[in-house]
Amino acid sequence: MKKDVFMFAEGNASMRDILGGKGANLCEMANIGLPVPPGFVVSSNVCADYYKNEEKLSTKLEENIITALRKLEKTSNKEFGNPNKPLLVSVRSGSRVSMPGMMDTILNLGINDKVAKGFATLTGNERFVYDCYRRFILMFSDVVMELDTEEFDRILQDAKDKKKIKYDYELDVEDLKNIIKKNKVYYKEKLGVDFPQEPEVQLMEAIKAVIRSWNNQRAILYRKINAIPNEWGTAITIQSMVFGNTSNKSGSGVAFTRDPATGENKLFGEFLMNAQGEDVVAGIRTPAPISHLEQENPALYKQFKDIAHKLETHYKDMQDIEFTIEDSKLYILQTRNAKRTIHAGLKVAMDLYREGALDEKEALLKVDASQLPSLLLPQFDTESLKKITPIGKGLPASPGAGCGMMAFNATKAIEWKAEGKKVVLVRQETLSEDIEGMSVSEAVVTARGGMTSHAAVVARGMGKCCVTGCEDIQFSNDYVTFKDKKYVEGDIISVNGSTGFIYEGKIDRKPATLPKDFLTIMEWAKKYKILKVYQNADTPTDARAGVELGAEGIGLCRTEHMFFKAGRIEKMREMIVANTLQTRQVALDKLLPMQRQDFTELYQIMKGMPVTIRLLDPPLHEFLPDLKNRKEIADLAQSFRMTEEKLEQVINDLHEFNPMMGHRGCRLAVSYPEIYNMQARAIIEAALNVKKENGFDIKPEIMIPIICDLKEFEFVKNNVEKTVKEVLANANATMEYKIGTMIELPRAALMADKIAEQAKFFSFGTNDLTQFTYGFSRDDATKFLKSYYENRIFDFDPFVTIDQNGVGSLMKMASEKGRSVRPDIKIGICGEHGGEAKSVDFCHRIGLNYVSCSPFRVPTAILAAAQANINNPKK
């Protein structure tokens, strides 16, 4: 039987897998002597048991919890349910990685009618106590019993309306007692039982509710976005309460050891006096900057500053700290590595290195590789900005330049995004259920909330442009005003997350300038990685961008994109409708010089770095117009001097039930070898030209798609090679070149040892490999996979992060089989996963030679490759 309950003294920071980040850090802080209210942690392992045990806690676990509770009573010298020295606790969730605001928390637990009376006497602050009781009833009813809280809100509002007051704190003790009474009546009416008075019953129910909150919709969605396994579960921290709302000598706050938006090395945060923690984060009252605490209470401010410094040094990373002041005494309630923008991430890592706290490798590990692409997002053109008057200003919560149609709720944002529109989500404040709406928006603006509000924290985590606390906005029923000017939903605004300014209409943007720290990090990353990082690029523009960002070659040039251009698609279509080899060849001869020019430009840009060119992949019908498009059909038929009926016949003949599984890739080359021969000719002729003209030593890599068998590869390869040899012989030249294959069908992976007899390189096409291994297509799956996430069947999107167990095992098998036959075979990946940090780590661990990804993800891949090799060094 594994230990499932840990007193703070029994845990430490390394135990986050079972204690959760919050619990583990509370243990650690308690043990290094920081002022942490005492408590204990229930292991995250109990989550799985809970579901196995028909959603019940085991008797053994209940016993262990009670034992821990008794110890806590002893340490705190308070007792559960004892009105003379009542122990109140918080019950909090906390998984091994931070999931801010996704799961539930219950505060003030242990209070009941009797305790309230005693506690009021004890504190001499009856109003405070009954407010605690009111809040507890509300939270318990909401989180534990899942009652609709509307009625509670109505009761509260009625009380305020009756007294014609606006704020909760204006209610007096009698009001509160009255509200509590009404709440309890409503509770019994709905649930048929009285509100529970036994603290231990409250506790067990609260623990179960926190466990269940691991599986609420927003937590599932968050895990999906962040590829966090469902199995992990949440730990539960039970901690003696301290109160920031006892008087004006009390308060709560959140602070970062550095600025999470810019990385600047100064204490950054906010606090509210006479408030509990959630009041600060919820954004209902706008809190004061942390620096004001110095005026409020200089000694306490100094104590906090010292603790913050101690924590940063202890954890060797920027911290995000929650604290409460109870009657002028400071308590630390949480510390964690702070979420930050990539700008801050880079600066903090480099500053810590410059301060001597980290070495190069440690600094590299501090930067979140997946955030790097947001560095490359365009910025507003400063010149344009100067000419325009902003319509509002808020806090620069997360940098970036976002333009789009205003959506006033998440549903609208999601709907418009699905229609291909760009959206800015504008809200009073954001709540957890807004997560998905935020993730689809170009920018997020809130009227309330500070730099550590929900909107700010989540947006920074997403690398999303965000302005919070913009008090220039007033919400009305179906419109908003910015400084008295009315705007309706759908109006376009521009948001500058670096300055907090908001503008009307769309503002020009220009490419980002890359910070110097980025360049240093990239330089170091290149030094420590062993995976090569290539780019997927089909155009000179892409290729140039990738090279600038550090790409060491092209891992995937998709030749079909080149045929869709005007001036080419016509020839492509001519080729497709041709019904003899001869007429097909005529069309191909027209495409040859264009294709050669494509490759020439790419070779010139890549200056002798590897260029891997994939021969034609999609089914031919993709190049033909839709039959519904009668005008285009008529024109096309005329231009080919054929009847419309005949052209329709051609298009119908090419129709496929499942085009993904149809006549595509090398299968086209088995039917029409002349297509690949034209492409091979263009590849080699261009290489010879560039070698001659520019002196670059081009070694083309020709990649054959959709291979499933050695003999298929041999057949296509032999044809292609014949052309290559012919071109070289005609030019009386020699040239190193490689012919290799994509591994994108399960059978190719299974037969990799055979295929490697002939193939000089493998490139995993993990998009298709994922589709065929799972048996669903990306296009069609979007619809039904939603239920898979909701029902916790999938905890990540296999099209974003490699499915290491299934698809990954095929990759591993194929690599091993390939190497067993051809030890020096070059193996890489060119699916979208090649630029995703977790997948890059996997590619490193299974020993690939390179990853290839979109140019803008090259920095991510480089850093992820370095981190992978630091974590798991390969010789």
Place this chain on the structure above:
Amino acid sequence: MKKDVFMFAEGNASMRDILGGKGANLCEMANIGLPVPPGFVVSSNVCADYYKNEEKLSTKLEENIITALRKLEKTSNKEFGNPNKPLLVSVRSGSRVSMPGMMDTILNLGINDKVAKGFATLTGNERFVYDCYRRFILMFSDVVMELDTEEFDRILQDAKDKKKIKYDYELDVEDLKNIIKKNKVYYKEKLGVDFPQEPEVQLMEAIKAVIRSWNNQRAILYRKINAIPNEWGTAITIQSMVFGNTSNKSGSGVAFTRDPATGENKLFGEFLMNAQGEDVVAGIRTPAPISHLEQENPALYKQFKDIAHKLETHYKDMQDIEFTIEDSKLYILQTRNAKRTIHAGLKVAMDLYREGALDEKEALLKVDASQLPSLLLPQFDTESLKKITPIGKGLPASPGAGCGMMAFNATKAIEWKAEGKKVVLVRQETLSEDIEGMSVSEAVVTARGGMTSHAAVVARGMGKCCVTGCEDIQFSNDYVTFKDKKYVEGDIISVNGSTGFIYEGKIDRKPATLPKDFLTIMEWAKKYKILKVYQNADTPTDARAGVELGAEGIGLCRTEHMFFKAGRIEKMREMIVANTLQTRQVALDKLLPMQRQDFTELYQIMKGMPVTIRLLDPPLHEFLPDLKNRKEIADLAQSFRMTEEKLEQVINDLHEFNPMMGHRGCRLAVSYPEIYNMQARAIIEAALNVKKENGFDIKPEIMIPIICDLKEFEFVKNNVEKTVKEVLANANATMEYKIGTMIELPRAALMADKIAEQAKFFSFGTNDLTQFTYGFSRDDATKFLKSYYENRIFDFDPFVTIDQNGVGSLMKMASEKGRSVRPDIKIGICGEHGGEAKSVDFCHRIGLNYVSCSPFRVPTAILAAAQANINNPKK
């Protein structure tokens, strides 16, 4: 260096892999003292070398051939190119399994101008010698040089026209010399060189041509139909010529030791005097029955009969023997296990057993399991036949009852078949290029040729109804006459392959009566097999048929087929257009009693044998009408009281780009658990009823399709199981049941150890598994796979025979993984492959528990399972 040339004395029958069937048996016969002309064999291994060596023979091989040739000259006391004692040889193909007529042969090699002159003096038969020379030039030009032979035919025809004669044998020496001269002129004109006079050059070229003939179109097609690997290659037999055409004392013949159509134990065959072997098979002259040889030459007939008996005893199987008589001396040129109809196959095996030549296991191995389904083909109703006068009669070459439209050539037959028509191929005689046309026809009729003609041999191999030598047919330009009555292409005839009669129009057919020998063989097979054989059956009719044929359970009951029936599809559609759980449930409630009745009937028929029911599998749009069908759309919309636009919207929403990879199988049950719940309820309620009413101990097996992951399986299984438990609890009953899964996605195979934690059985859906492993759909692949066969990339159809290397390796992996976690897991296969003999053998070898196939393939599966266990016994 492996030995690549073998004198007959150096080989034996067990060496067919390298010497080919023909070569190995010639060696064997020579060594047991039969009159075989001397010779040697070039190993089939040289085929692969030939292609690796740029289509050349290696110097070493050429040397070895010459050495063997010298030995042959010594043995035969004849010499290559020596006019005084000339050695002439045949060069023949022969692979390890018989591919009759698929590859090339060259006879009379070694003749040239000088040799002809000497040979004529030596034999005193100038006409014979120059006819040999003429034939050699023709064959060499055709087979080796691939010249178009039309011109040769024209020269020959001109000569006959000039003399106003009809037959070749009416030409005299001068005519032949003249023809040879013209042939040589044409040869030089076309090829720019003289016809080769050096016998050794002729020999090397001929050997290369025979190697190449392994890869001609018809050989490739034959291999595909029979799943023969392309790698095997052909051996080449070089043998001293004997001549059946020297005089009327010479002749050639072909004979079977028993009747290949019925199995009757009497010498069966044909011969032609004064003829070479190909004259007998080609069907140009109708030969005499072998019994006539007794009158012609009683001693020789007795000698042949004794040899035939000796060979049958030696090989323990019915033989197919080629012989030549040269000047009254008998030579045996070939023996092989005879191709036979399944009727003959059963009788021969059982007769040999009854004669004491074979034991039960050996007898089982003699029957071709794949032929068994043709036993089940319907036969003409004897009563109907009595009332009708046949329009023609030929030889009953291969039994069966075929009706269809007459096609006068293979192209037409293929075209009509593709349009869904039933065709009877009617030809003067068939040639190798007619193979595909024959394979798509219901029956084959030829005007010429005997019981051993090409048409007869190939049709028997295919289990195809065939009548040969029907002299009542006369061919004209665009019609045929049967006894003076004119018929055009497309007219329907009926062909009785068991009697040789042909009838006008379509004749009623009735189910076949199964021969007694079949029942014995099945009984034995059940004794020796360990694989269980189940059937795929969705209807009572199917299920009854399968049980009658020996099925031991239902391995796949596809529930969707039940929803397409009238009276149900309406409810299914109602369910699909429902947009709330409640309305969906209303429709499902209507389907429940129907579905329950389906299962009740099946359980009653299966009497307690396992019944595996697969829950709904296809995407929902398959149940809705096509949008083009406006009338149906309008009616449907009206019946659902919705607008047509709304219905269109529903249909459009369900549209998928790749439906095979879409919202189907268990994915539907994740979105709409209520569908599977209704099915689970029907399954259990029906089982309870039948248990109660009929007393059968039903143990339903519920099969979930399209599973890719354990958690997915768990989710769906838990829902289904909840319903099962609910039904059982309501009935206050217990029942054994299993919930298992299809393994039809590559990922399911890869994750089989995880899935087996929860699944009680696996059933390989090899149709889908093949599609996803290869990444092509059966529907779309037909078009492009043609080129794959033509180009020798694929040598079998993976949808017919399991791809053991790719798909099979996933099956093996999944079985091993599944058993590692759940040792008693029941594992089977329910794809089409479950009834294909080679695939059944594979399933046996990887240790599956059962195979399941269409009812009519159950006997094949049973016999193949027994053969598999005899060949590779499992404990």
